[in-house]
Structure formats: structure tokens, C-alpha cells
Amino acid sequence: MEKFEKLNTQAVPLNIENVDTDQIIPARFLKATDRNGFGDNLFRDWRYDSNNQPIEEFVLNNPDFSGKILVAGNNFGCGSSREHAAWALTDYGFKVVISSFFADIFKGNALNNGLLPIQVSPEVLANIFEVLEENPKASFVVDLKAQKLLVENIELEIDFEINNYKKTCLLNGYDDIDYLVSQKEKIGQFENLKNA
Amino acid sequence: MGKTLFDKVWDSHVVDRIKDGPDILYIDKHLIHEVTSPQAFSELKNRNIPVFRPNQIVATADHNVPTLNQHLPIQDALSRKQVAQLNENCVEHGIELYGLGHPYQGIVHVIGPELGITQPGMTMVCGDSHTSTHGAFGSIAFGIGTSQVAQVFASQCLLVDKPKSMRITVNGQLSPGVHPKDVVLYIIAQLGTDAGTGHFVEFAGSVFEQMSMEGRMTVCNMSIEMGARGGMIAPDETTYSYVKGKEFAPTGVKLDQKIAYWKTLPSDNDAQFDQEYRFEASNIRPMVTYGTNPGMGIGIGETIPNESGASFEKSLSYMGFKKGDSLENLPINYVFIGSCTNSRIEDFRAASEYIKGKQKAPNVHALIVPGSQQVAKQIEEEGLKDVFEAAGFEIRQAGCSACLAMNEDKIPAGEYCVSTSNRNFEGRQGPGARTILASPITAAAAAVEGKIVDCTQI
Ligand code: SF4
Numbered sequence: 250m251e252k253f254e255k256l257n258t259q260a261v262p263l264n265i266e267n268v269d270t271d272q273i274i275p276a277r278f279l280k281a282t283d284r285n286g287f288g289d290n291l292f293r294d295w296r297y298d299s300n301n302q303p304i305e306e307f308v309l310n311n312p313d314f315s316g317k318i319l320v321a322g323n324n325f326g327c328g329s330s331r332e333h334a335a336w337a338l339t340d341y342g343f344k345v346v347i348s349s350f351f352a353d354i355f356k357g358n359a360l361n362n363g364l365l366p367i368q369v370s371p372e373v374l375a376n377i378f379e380v381l382e383e384n385p386k387a388s389f390v391v392d393l394k395a396q397k398l399l400v401e402n403i404e405l406e407i408d409f410e411i412n413n414y415k416k417t418c419l420l421n422g423y424d425d426i427d428y429l430v431s432q433k434e435k436i437g438q439f440e441n442l443k444n445a
Numbered sequence: 446m447g448k449t450l451f452d453k454v455w456d457s458h459v460v461d462r463i464k465d466g467p468d469i470l471y472i473d474k475h476l477i478h479e480v481t482s483p484q485a486f487s488e489l490k491n492r493n494i495p496v497f498r499p500n501q502i503v504a505t506a507d508h509n510v511p512t513l514n515q516h517l518p519i520q521d522a523l524s525r526k527q528v529a530q531l532n533e534n535c536v537e538h539g540i541e542l543y544g545l546g547h548p549y550q551g552i553v554h555v556i557g558p559e560l561g562i563t564q565p566g567m568t569m570v571c572g573d574s575h576t577s578t579h580g581a582f583g584s585i586a587f588g589i590g591t592s593q594v595a596q597v598f599a600s601q602c603l604l605v606d607k608p609k610s611m612r613i614t615v616n617g618q619l620s621p622g623v624h625p626k627d628v629v630l631y632i633i634a635q636l637g638t639d640a641g642t643g644h645f646v647e648f649a650g651s652v653f654e655q656m657s658m659e660g661r662m663t664v665c666n667m668s669i670e671m672g673a674r675g676g677m678i679a680p681d682e683t684t685y686s687y688v689k690g691k692e693f694a695p696t697g698v699k700l701d702q703k704i705a706y707w708k709t710l711p712s713d714n715d716a717q718f719d720q721e722y723r724f725e726a727s728n729i730r731p732m733v734t735y736g737t738n739p740g741m742g743i744g745i746g747e748t749i750p751n752e753s754g755a756s757f758e759k760s761l762s763y764m765g766f767k768k769g770d771s772l773e774n775l776p777i778n779y780v781f782i783g784s785c786t787n788s789r790i791e792d793f794r795a796a797s798e799y800i801k802g803k804q805k806a807p808n809v810h811a812l813i814v815p816g817s818q819q820v821a822k823q824i825e826e827e828g829l830k831d832v833f834e835a836a837g838f839e840i841r842q843a844g845c846s847a848c849l850a851m852n853e854d855k856i857p858a859g860e861y862c863v864s865t866s867n868r869n870f871e872g873r874q875g876p877g878a879r880t881i882l883a884s885p886i887t888a889a890a891a892a893v894e895g896k897i898v899d900c901t902q903i
Contacts, residue, residue, distance in 0.1 A: 265759070276508075276850055277850060280480075280509060282530050294871070329588075330576075331481065331590070358590035361593070412606070413466065426592075428604065435469075
């Protein structure tokens with residue numbers, strides 16, 4: 250996993266609630282056996298019509314918006330446990346998702362793939378959507394070390410929460426497998442006790 | 446203070462607690478399938494790590510398999526590759542595989558219980574959110590992402606924060622014709638799709654005590670649709686007698702010892718839950734969903750509520766409904782009885798009971814998809830196949846089928862499908878398909894009448 254560095258970027262607003270994993274990446278695209286290329290089909294059925302033509306109104310097709318942050322409505326990532334949803338977002342180029350609420354499994358999957366979910370209050374979220382409506386090029390800073398999100402145009406500074414263990418993993422670019430493999434001896438002892 | 450069922454199972458599986466961090470949780474059984482495992486196997490290969498405990502893993506092919514002509518090579522090249530890759534990985538790592546053509550093949554959440562792999566007091570995971578199904582046995586079972594699949598391959602453990610606990614109690618007597626599916630759709634409609642977030646739910650009360658194992662699995666299966674990590678029901682005599690005699694279940698003295706242990710698992714009387722809800726069985730009617738998340742459910746005959754908000758409007762326009770509409774008498778063209786929610790023998794018995802001697806409506810395509818090869822065999826042996834075929838239903842082979850439209854079983858755009866599956870998301874059953882979730886009896890009745898009817902009123 251890549252180390253998570255401080256970001257200075259713009260944001261893409263997706264003002265829809267309950268965006269589920271079937272919208273993020275429809276099941277028919279899950280046939281691949283590697284992790285790459287899912288970004289092309291991110292939000293496929295909102296992004297392209299049945300003739301594979303881009304749907305103009307959809308925000309990813311709007312040239313006004315770009316950047317490494319996706320700002321989404323409440324309860325983002327509900328539905329299935331498919332990690333392909335996180336892969337599609339990172340493969341597309343997102344590093345951060347901001348919402349007022351994330352589904353559990355999605356949040357875990359995101360963190361395991363270096364995608365930072367930032368949870369803000371519903372008021373702050375509404376505020377960010379307003380800013381982006383007025384100024385699509387508004388700039389954002391994400392400082393994971395300091396756990397701060399900065400919306401520069403309105404000088405809004407938000408502290409966000411993240412589990413300490415996960416933060417260390419993201420900042421150093423290492424993951425749970427490395428840690429667990431280092432614990433094998435302890436795990437073996439546990440098994441012996443359990444089967445005794 | 447007493448302990449909950451969840452506490453007892455969780456605490457006995459904690460290898461270690463990391464300070465300011467998650468628990469190292471030991472996993473007894475790991476189920477895998479073709480869609481969420483390939484990238485996990487490659488991860489291991491890239492890092493040169495072996496599979497730690499291959500004997501505790503069971504594999505099957507279900508999501509991406511055709512439900513017709515399973516003896517022939519899979520036509521779709523990508524699906525064929527994914528299934529072939531699973532075979533290769535299982536052979537390479539010495540993992541038991543019930544692949545296409547094997548008498549034990551089927552939807553991963555149907556075969557675990559029916560083979561006796563699923564047992565009370567266990568921790569179980571699978572790269573699939575409906576792993577919650579196995580909680581019906583009083584085990585801790587939950588869905589994980591592919592990175593976590595790789596973690597379990599590498600260490601038979603997961604790093605997880607202990608979820609909070611919730612209890613949902615339903616007491617009283619269900620009315621005739623009200624199915625376990627209606628109970629869970631009712632609960633989700635009452636509480637919403639994010640009420641369970643961060644929690645493990647225990648379902649308690651007389652309704653669940655009197656429920657069959659199949660019904661309990663239906664309920665726990667959908668606990669994830671209220672946002673919970675999983676659901677559980679305390680093991681009791683119903684559980685023991687279901688497990689007993691299954692292929693991989695313990696026998697003899699071993700079984701007696703296990704049962705003695707399982708008896709210690711139910712929540713203590715003074716156990717505290719972080720969150721509690723109570724419902725009354727007599728308020729529950731046969732349910733249908735009218736929107737694009739499983740929480741958008743109403744009793745058949747009730748009307749779509751007058752809510753506001755962009756998401757609500759979007760959802761209704763996708764479904765082609767208006768506020769104040771009732772779904773009763775809505776004409777439908779597709780019926781799907783299958784998926785890990787409702788493709789067990791009991792579901793087909795209930796459906797066939799209704800269908801016996803009747804004919805499906807001419808405009809309806811009615812699909813029966815058994816959850817496993819064993820269920821398919823039972824359908825035949827019990828004569829249900831004849832009932833379905835005489836009524837004009839099409840019977841397919843085991844798999845996830847039209848539940849997720851990953852294989853070729855899809856519902857066409859704009860069509861209404863009464864489905865016994867668990868998700869009615871936009872496009873879930875095919876681009877533009879409109880899914881109405883319901884119980885097997887409501888689905889059977891819809892196929893026969895060609896429209897949605899309240900089978901308790903017939
Ligand atoms: S039947 Fe549907 S919900 Fe169940 S495992 Fe298969 S795809 Fe998932």
C-alpha cells in the first residue's frame with residue numbers, strides 16, 4: 250500500500266444519499282481476477298447510458314469538477330462487502346471520500362486500500378456541497394497526521410476522527426496482513442489452548 | 446454483569462487485544478467463492494505467504510455460474526476464467542472445493558448449514574455480506590472484504606474492533622401466512638437501513654424461538670440490510686436437531702460435549718445490550734418493498750408513505766410509483782424464488798403448497814432456483830418439481846442466479862420482479878430492473894395471480 254501523504258486537491262460532489270456498492274460498481278463488472286481497471290466502470294450506470302454514451306448530467310462527466318476527493322451524501326457504501334467498490338474509487342483516482350455517514354464494511358475496505366473515509370456532521374456536509382455548487386474549483390487540504398480537513402475558500406477547518414491503529418497503517422503504508430503474519434506464534438498457542 | 450450470546454462467542458475467540466487498536470479475532474471457518482477470492486490469493490502469492498490453515502476453508506462456485514446446463518463449459522469467457530481460477534487456487538493450496546457438478550455445490554450460505562459446517566459458538570467469515578445468515582445457529586458470522594480474505598488466509602485471524610450489541614425482541618403470535626421474511630422486512634422498515642451500524646444484533650423472543658432454522662437463517666441473512674455487522678439467534682433444541690446428522694456435524698460423545706457447551710451460550714438474564722428494540726408479532730403483515738433499498742417496505746395493502754427528499758423521489762421514479770400508491774393488485778411480469786435468503790427446502794415447500802393445482806398467470810416468467818444441489822435433489826424427491834412444472838414454473842440449477850445479475854439470469858429493464866432475494870437496489874437484478882422484495886408465499890401468489898396479492902386474504 251502507498252503511504253498516505255498530505256493532499257492539496259479539489260473535490261467532486263455526489264449529492265445522493267444511500268449510494269450502495271451496486272451503484273459504485275455494478276455486479277456484472279466483478280468478473281476480473283485482478284484489482285486493476287475497475288475505475289473505468291465506477292458508477293457505470295449513472296455515468297453511461299445503455300449505448301455506452303456518457304450521461305452529461307452526471308458529475309463525473311462534468312469537466313468543471315475534478316480532484317482526489319469524492320463528497321457523497323449520507324450512508325455511503327451500503328450494500329455488499331465487495332471490496333471492488335473501494336478499488337473502483339481508488340483506481341479512478343480518489344484518495345478521500347467525505348460523507349456524513351459510511352457503511353461499516355465499506356469503511357474497513359476503504360482503509361485497507363489507502364482510501365481515507367472522512368466522516369463529518371450533516372451540517373458540515375451540506376456546507377461543503379454549497380461551497381462546491383458556488384465554486385467547483387474550491388480547494389481542499391487533507392492532513393491525516395493532524396487529522397484536519399481544510400476547505401480553503403471558506404476557511405473552514407474540521408477535525409476528523411480515525412482509529413489510531415489505522416492511522417499509523419495509512420501513514421506508513423503497511424497493512425493488517427504484515428501485522429498478523431508477525432503474530433503467528435501467538436495464534437498457534439491460542440489454537441493449542443482452544444483444542445486442548 | 447452477565448454476558449450476551451455475542452460476548453461469549455467473541456471473547457472466547459480473542460487471541461490478543463491491541464492497545465488503542467482492534468482485537469485479533471480467531472476465525473474457525475472461512476468460506477470462499479469465485480468472486481471475492483482471486484485477488485486475495487494473488488496478494489498472498491505476491492508476498493510469498495502460504496495459506497495458514499487450509500483445512501478450515503471451504504470453497505464453492507455460486508455467484509458467477511450459469512443455472513442452465515451446468516455440465517457444459519461456462520459460455521461467458523470471464524466467468525469461466527474466474528471459476529477455473531478458483532479450482533486452480535484450491536488445488537494449489539489444498540482447499541476443499543465444492544465446485545460446479547459437485548453434489549455439495551450451491552450458494553455458500555445455503556451449503557454451510559446444510560452440510561453441518563456451520564455450528565453454534567463458531568466464528569465464521571466469508572467475502573460476502575450475507576455471511577450473517579450463519580448467525581442463525583448462534584455463531585458470529587460476518588462478511589469481509591477481499592483484503593480481509595487475504596488476512597484470514599495468511600493467519601486464520603482478523604483485526605477487528607468489537608462491535609456493539611443490540612437486541613431485537615419480537616413476542617406474540619404471527620398471523621397465518623406471515624413468513625419469517627415478512628418479519629425481517631418489517632423490522633428493517635421500522636428501523637431503517639442504518640439502524641444496526643456498528644452493532645451485532647441478537648434476535649430474541651417467542652417468534653424466533655418458535656421459528657424453524659430455515660426461517661432463522663432468512664432473518665439473520667437480512668440483518669445486514671439494516672446496517673448491522675451480523676445477526677444471531679441463541680441455539681436451542683431446534684438448532685441441535687438441525688445440526689445433528691449433517692455431513693460434517695459432530696457425532697456421538699463429541700456431539701454430547703458440544704451440545705453441553707452450546708447450552709451455555711444464550712445471553713444471561715442480566716446481560717446488558719447497547720441498544721434494545723421490541724416489536725409485537727400481531728402487527729406484522731405480509732410485506733413488499735416499493736423502493737430501492739430494503740428499508741422501503743410496507744404491508745401489502747398499505748400505501749407508500751408521503752416522505753420527501755431527493756433520494757426518496759429518485760427511488761420512486763426508478764420504481765415507477767407515486768406516494769400514496771398501494772402495491773396491491775400491481776401487475777408484475779417476473780417472479781424469482783431463490784437466493785441465499787429464500788432458496789432452502791422449506792421455502793419451496795411453502796411456495797409449492799400455494800401453487801399446487803394452480804397455474805401461473807400467462808404473462809409471468811416464474812423462476813425457481815434452488816440454493817444448492819442438495820435442495821434441488823430434495824425438490825425432486827419430495828415431488829415439488831412436478832408441482833412447479835405443472836404450474837408452468839421454470840426450475841433452474843443451483844446458484845445465486847437473478848439475485849445479483851452477474852450471470853446471465855437478469856430481469857429486463859423496466860419490468861417488475863417479485864423476488865425472494867434480499868436487495869432491491871437500482872439495477873441489482875439487471876440494468877433498469879425493478880425489484881419488489883417479498884416472501885416465497887407472496888412471490889408464489891404473485892406468479893399465479895399475475896399481480897401482487899395478500900395471500901392471507903385469499
Ligand atoms: S444469493 Fe445473492 S445475496 Fe446471496 S450470496 Fe448470492 S449474490 Fe449474494
